[in-house]
């Protein structure tokens with residue numbers, strides 16, 4: 491389903507509401523709520539809303555935070571997805587430190603990929619042989635990438651591995667990412683996409699235009715019944 495909102499803040503608020511409702515439903519089952527977060531700039535607004543309007547109602551003791559991907563940098567590097575999440579969310583809410591499972595970007599990529607893969611196997615239920623999250627929050631780059639699955643590396647969409655090393659196509663920066671095989675096993679996937687810069691690619695993907703399969707995000711948005719898009723008016727302006 492596509493949900494379209496007037497502003498990025500309204501869009502973020504709607505996603506925060508889903509996170510609250512999903513976490514509460516797991517608490518009622520006395521189960522943890524396992525969420526994987528993406529990096530980039532869009533989630534910052536979500537985190538701001540979660541702190542300012544939802545901090546007292548989200549059952550943080552049962553929320554376990556993982557990452558969709560991480561840049562291979564230290565946690566204090568300005569590029570770090572964990573660092574961004576820590577500054578904008580984790581340090582401002584009462585989530586137990588034991589509920590935070592960061593990808594260690596400072597480690598050797600191959601070593602950390604195997605460590606994170608084992609961690610997910612130990613910490614999460616399994617579905618079709620892959621770790622299963624309750625919710626995976628994805629963004630989309632204006633080149634149609636999602637997670638750290640870039641157009642030049644579509645082999646990460648349905649591989650045998652659950653976690654893999656990726657490389658940014660222009661900067662060459664190494665990244666560690668969930669593969670599409672893991673993302674697709676999630677109970678729920680939410681794309682949070684805002685801004686005019688995403689409108690063209692989103693139209694091509696939603697309308698199945700020529701070459702849309704070159705965009706990794708296409709393979710999740712159109713091929714999966716557990717995927718919802720939360721869009722602001724600008725990002726949705728051409729669909």
Ligand code: 6PG
Nearest residue numbers: 528529530531532629630631637
């Ligand atoms: C990352 C993210 C990436 C992000 C998109 C959108 O590590 O950068 O996981 O997949 O979601 O690049 O980024 P923006 O939210 O900054 O547009």
